[in-house]
Amino acid sequence: MKLKKKITSLILCGAIILGSINFAFADGSRVVTLGANLSKEQRATMLKYFGVDENEVVIVEVNNQEERKYLQGVATEAQLGKKTFSCAYVEPTKPGSGINVKTANITWATSSMIASIMSTVGIEDANVVAAAPFPVSGTGMMTGIMKAFEDATGEPLDEEKKEIASEELIITGDLADDIGGDSGQDKATGIINDIKTEIIKNNTSDTIQIAETINNVTNNYNVTLTAEQQKQIEDLMAKIAQQEYDYNSIKNALESVKENVNDNLIALGEINPGFFDSVKNWFSGIGDWVAGIFEGNKDLGILENTNDSLLGENAQIDATDKEAINLPSSEEVEGFFTKIWNWFTGLFNNNDSSNSESNYETEQNLETPIVEDNTNNIDENSQSTEDDNTSSYESNNDNSTENNNSEDHPEDTINTVQ
Incomplete structure (x- = not known):
C-alpha cells in the first residue's frame, strides 16, 4: 500500500x-x-x-x-x-x-x-x-x-x-x-x-x-x-x-x-x-x-531588438507602443537628463554670478525664448550659422518631398506582392 x-x-x-x-x-x-x-x-x-x-x-x-x-x-x-x-x-x-x-x-x-x-x-x-x-x-x-x-x-x-x-x-x-x-x-x-x-x-x-x-x-x-x-x-x-x-x-x-x-x-x-x-x-x-x-526602461521584448536601419531610411515603421520606434540611444537619454538636472539645480543658484551665466547658457540649450533687449548681443557668426541651418533644413525638406513622391503607393504594391 x-x-x-x-x-x-x-x-x-x-x-x-x-x-x-x-x-x-x-x-x-x-x-x-x-x-x-x-x-x-x-x-x-x-x-x-x-x-x-x-x-x-x-x-x-x-x-x-x-x-x-x-x-x-x-x-x-x-x-x-x-x-x-x-x-x-x-x-x-x-x-x-x-x-x-x-x-x-x-x-x-x-x-x-x-x-x-x-x-x-x-x-x-x-x-x-x-x-x-x-x-x-x-x-x-x-x-x-x-x-x-x-x-x-x-x-x-x-x-x-x-x-x-x-x-x-x-x-x-x-x-x-x-x-x-x-x-x-x-x-x-x-x-x-x-x-x-x-x-x-x-x-x-x-x-x-x-x-x-x-x-x-x-x-x-x-x-x-x-x-x-x-x-x-x-x-x-x-x-x-x-x-x-x-x-x-x-x-x-x-x-x-x-x-x-x-x-x-x-x-x-x-x-x-x-x-x-x-x-x-x-x-x-x-x-x-x-x-x-x-x-528602468520598459521591456518591449523582441520589438526592441529589431534593426530598422537595415530596411533603409524610407522604411515605414509603426508600433502599438511608440517606444519601439526610433528608440533613443543611452547617450541621448543621459544627455536629456543632464540638461534637466542642470536646469533644475540652476533654479537654486540665481545669486551666484558665475552660476547665472551657466544658467543662461543652459536655458539657451533648452530653447528658451531670447529676450528682445538681448537681441543685439547675438554676433554675426551665430546669425550666419542659424541662416545656414535654416537653408539646410529647407533643402532637406525639398529632398524628402521628392523621395516621398517617388515611393511606391500601397495600392500599386498590393497587386504584386504580399
Missing part, C-alpha cells in the same frame, strides 16, 4: 515537472516565418532585422497557397497576388502581458489593426513583429503570425476564428481604403475594434442590435457606410457573436487598440481631447516618466 502511494506520488511529481517544462518551453519559444518568395539575400536581411541567428529560432516558410487557405473568397485576386514576401516574428508572453505589435514596410495594415485581429483569432498575450524587406501590402503576414504562434506554443488556434480574423483583415483594410486620407487606417481600425468590443462585451447576437451598434460607432467616427459595407460588417459581427469570446480575457487588447487609435487621431487633428482628458494624460505621462526612472 505504501509502495503504491509512493509510485503515485512520483507519477504526480513527474507530471507536474513535465508540465512546467512544457509551459516554460512554450512561453519562451520564438518562431520566425519567412515569405517563401524571398531571395537568399532577403532572407538573411530579415533575420538580421529581427536580430536573430538562424540557429536560435524556429524558421517556418509561408507560401501563397497557405495564404489563400484563409483569404480565398474573401480577398480579391489582386489582393492575394501570386507571391508572399511578408515575414513575422512571434514571441508568446506570460498571461496579462497583452498584445504588442511592430510593423515594418507593411502598408495595408497598421500595428493596431493587427493587434485587434489577433484578439479575434484568440491570441491574448504575445509580442509580434511583421515586416518585409521592401513595402508590401502584407495580406500574407496574418497567416504567418497565426502559423508562428501555433508553432511557438504547440497549440493549434481555432480554425473558425482564424477564418473570421482573416475576413476581418480584408474588411478593415478595404474600409480604410474607402475612407482614405491619413486617418483612413486608424478610423477603420477604430470602427471595427469598437463594434467588436461592444458585441463581445454585451453578448449581442440580435441582428437589429448589431446594426444599431454599427450605426452608433460609425457616427462617432463621422463615417457613413455604404449598404454593402454595412452588410459585410453585420455578417462579420454575427460570426464573432457566435464564438462566445471571454471579454475579460481580451479586454486589455481591445482597450489598448482603442487608446492607440485615439492617440493617432488626436495627433492628426481628427479628435479634440477634452480638458480633463488632457490633464489625465499629462499626469499619466509624468507618472510613466517617474516610474521609468526607478524601474
